[in-house]
Amino acid sequence: MRRYLRSEIVKKPRVHRVNKRGKVYKYHKFTRAALPNGVPEDHIDFVAAWEIEESKSPGARQRSSVGTVAHGVNLYLKSKQNAELSKEYRATINKNARDILQKYGNAPLSMLGPLHINSDLAKYTGTQRVARCKAWRQLGLWWKERQLTEFDPSDGIISIKAPKTDGHLPWSKDEVQAYRDRWAIGTTQRLCFELVYWTGARTVDAVVLGPRMIGGDGLLTFKQSKTQNPAHIPWTSPLPDWGETLEVDRAQMLACLPKGVFTYLETSTGKPRTKKGLSNLLSAAARKAEIQGRSAHGLRKSRLTALAEVGASVHVIMAWGGHKTLSEAQEYIKSANVKRVLIGTEQDQNTVNHIVPIGKMVKK
Numbered sequence: 001m002r003r004y005l006r007s008e009i010v011k012k013p014r015v016h017r018v019n020k021r022g023k024v025y026k027y028h029k030f031t032r033a034a035l036p037n038g039v040p041e042d043h044i045d046f047v048a049a050w051e052i053e054e055s056k057s058p059g060a061r062q063r064s065s066v067g068t069v070a071h072g073v074n075l076y077l078k079s080k081q082n083a084e085l086s087k088e089y090r091a092t093i094n095k096n097a098r099d100i101l102q103k104y105g106n107a108p109l110s111m112l113g114p115l116h117i118n119s120d121l122a123k124y125t126g127t128q129r130v131a132r133c134k135a136w137r138q139l140g141l142w143w144k145e146r147q148l149t150e151f152d153p154s155d156g157i158i159s160i161k162a163p164k165t166d167g168h169l170p171w172s173k174d175e176v177q178a179y180r181d182r183w184a185i186g187t188t189q190r191l192c193f194e195l196v197y198w199t200g201a202r203t204v205d206a207v208v209l210g211p212r213m214i215g216g217d218g219l220l221t222f223k224q225s226k227t228q229n230p231a232h233i234p235w236t237s238p239l240p241d242w243g244e245t246l247e248v249d250r251a252q253m254l255a256c257l258p259k260g261v262f263t264y265l266e267t268s269t270g271k272p273r274t275k276k277g278l279s280n281l282l283s284a285a286a287r288k289a290e291i292q293g294r295s296a297h298g299l300r301k302s303r304l305t306a307l308a309e310v311g312a313s314v315h316v317i318m319a320w321g322g323h324k325t326l327s328e329a330q331e332y333i334k335s336a337n338v339k340r341v342l343i344g345t346e347q348d349q350n351t352v353n354h355i356v357p358i359g360k361m362v363k364k
Helices: 002-008 044-055 069-077 087-104 114-121 126-145 173-182 188-199 241-256 275-288 296-309 314-321 326-343
Strands: 015-020 023-028 219-223 230-234
Touching (some): 023 044, 087 126, 173 188, 188 230, 188 241, 296 326, 314 326
Antiparallel strands (some): 015 023
């Protein structure tokens, strides 16, 4: 009996304990899996379950001996460089970094080289391999800069480009109209649609847009989560001559906006909407409008394509979409030029050479 009482006070590390109405529920801190209740933590059943979850938790089970891959990965994960990555990119890098720690954590960092990394990369294909390669490059360069290794072990690895796909397809004009016919102004579905369609913002950015981002010049300006590049959207400012046909879209968006809110897409309880929630809402609403295979990101493509087709310059598309390079925006110009050659557009002009300064983008 005495031994049993002593065992009751044994507490395993990385166990989250929740007391509800006098009953203690236990979970593994990293995997969040439920652990056996009603038995002491040194009981054979509890220990077995705990060890299984420990094996799934690389950060917990690796002891990060100095000079090992585990030590190098853990230092990187806590670094300023990692913290400064965009939220989306950091999630991808860290997911792969933790997997690298789990699989190769005990290996000596000084012995790691391109041969070993290429062997790891060979286990992946397509976008998974691209993401894995980026993680190795982030780690290798940081290790060298912090003198944890004499050379960058990722220097010389075999990288590949992500497979070319059509990605998220833009919405056609008929699909846009079908959505509007199904969801009237005043519905949440219509508000979410019009805001994303007019701004061309990614869902991760659309959910934080609000009145505070509108400047005295009538532009809505925000820093993009993915690229940290600013995007500038005409909000109340006059559109230039080439953009007059877009005024209908802007009017539809402005008519949907709620008053007295911090962010435009707040939930009914006043909480910020999540990017996943917004994406799921738009996809579900599209299906109910009998529109198949269209997404929130497709609306971004539709907006930037529409800009190119009415004659916006590559610089305007860059400013609106928040692109970092000319080549990204140029793709929309090329597409519009192909269409112009085949069937013509409302504004038949060479948009590649039609440069409109940012300052004049929203002024006649």
